[in-house]
Amino acid sequence: MEFSDVLLAGLGALGEYLSAHVLSCLVPAFFIAGAMSALLPKEKITKYLGKNVPKYKAYPLSVVAGLLLAVCSCTILPLFAGIKKKGAGIGPAIAFLYTAPATNILAIVYTGGVLGWDLAAARIILSITFAISIGIIISTFFKEKDDEEKNSVSDLAKEEKKSDGINKASSKKNILKEHYVLLFFATLFATLIFGASKIGDEIKIIGLAILITLLLVELRLYFKKDEIKSWLSETWFFFKKIFPLLLIGIFVAGMLTALIPENLLADYVGTNTVIANLIAVLFGVFMYFPTLVEVPVAKTFLTLGMAKGPLLAYLLADPVISLPSILVVRKIMGTKRTFVYALLITIFCTISGLIYGFFVGVF
Secondary structure (H helix, E strand, O other): OOHHHHHHHHHHHHHHHHHHHHHHHHHHHHHHHHHHHHOOOHHHHHHHHOOOOOHHHHHHHHHHHHHOOOOOOOOHHHHHHHHHHOOOOHHHHHHHHHHHHHHOHHHHHHHHHHHOHHHHHHHHHHHHHHHHHHHHHHHHHOOOOHHHHHHHHHHHHHHHHHHHHOOHHHHHHHHHHHHHHHHHHHHHHHHHHHHHOOOOHHHHHHHHHHHHHHHHHHHHHHOOHHHHHHHHHHHHHHHHHHHHHHHHHHHHHHHHHHHOOOOHHHHHOOOOOHHHHHHHHHHHHHOOOOOOOHHHHHHHHHHOOOOHHHHHHHHHHOOOOOHHHHHHHHHHHOHHHHHHHHHHHHHHHHHHHHHHHHHHHHO
8 A cells, every 4th residue: 555545544534534523523522611711610620620619529420511512532631621620630631531432422322223122232332331430540549739639629629718808799690690500511421412413404503503602602692701711712722732743643633544454353253262353442442433333333243243352342342432532631641640540441442342252153
């Protein structure tokens, strides 16, 4: 294969991603991340997802938040960066990062309808288990800096002192403001979910136009100029930090697609072996597919002879991690944590596929 063909494959993947996902999926995600950083009170994040919040509270909330979002491994990155910057503990943040692309409601329903509810059930149960387990493992072995915790505690103490000194009128005003912020976030998330949906283009355009108009009205009525400026500034911060890395990763993933032999999957993943499951996982790790696209791809693999164990291993790995997301996650939480994160996903998915394939073969 000539280098020009490989280059064209990379450019093709990049063009497809830009045309299909940036405006409707990624842009709303960046605006949500910016709003989290600029408008969401830090004490709200640290209260529910902070480093010192009991695991039985923080992790279920992270998982539930992820279940409600039908976004891919790249679209979730700005949101992950937003809650992490705002004070969320690394463990709950990772659980959120993993859950949204792996176990969102649309993905599970689609998997059940196309591939069978046995695979769908295995996917959701194992994904939630992996999300919580990986979050706990990384937060246990990679302690967050003490000075960050002290700053967080100090910030909370300051907020408490402020809240103790305000009068009832000010308290009512703050509560009203919180309601406005929640309404604004609800509209932002509705924009993201609507943009990521698989409905017709005409309906999508009309719906997005209505939601964007609603956002503009809310900004005009409920927020000050400095708040809007801060929101846009934080959005730009996340965009310039994450978007270039996404483009590089997607371009490289597209080139790798052209370099991998067409008969590789049929030759090596037709049986339920450790190697077959590992190959399926690594394929999912390095090949980027938008959310829900992994399901018809898996259906094709199944038709071509992929064993059910490797098929599940692929489904567990592909949505949650990709070359573009690895590059960005490394920027957010460091090389060591990212390496362990990717390694744990690879190990867990490989073993799960092997065990699932064994039971399918027996029963």
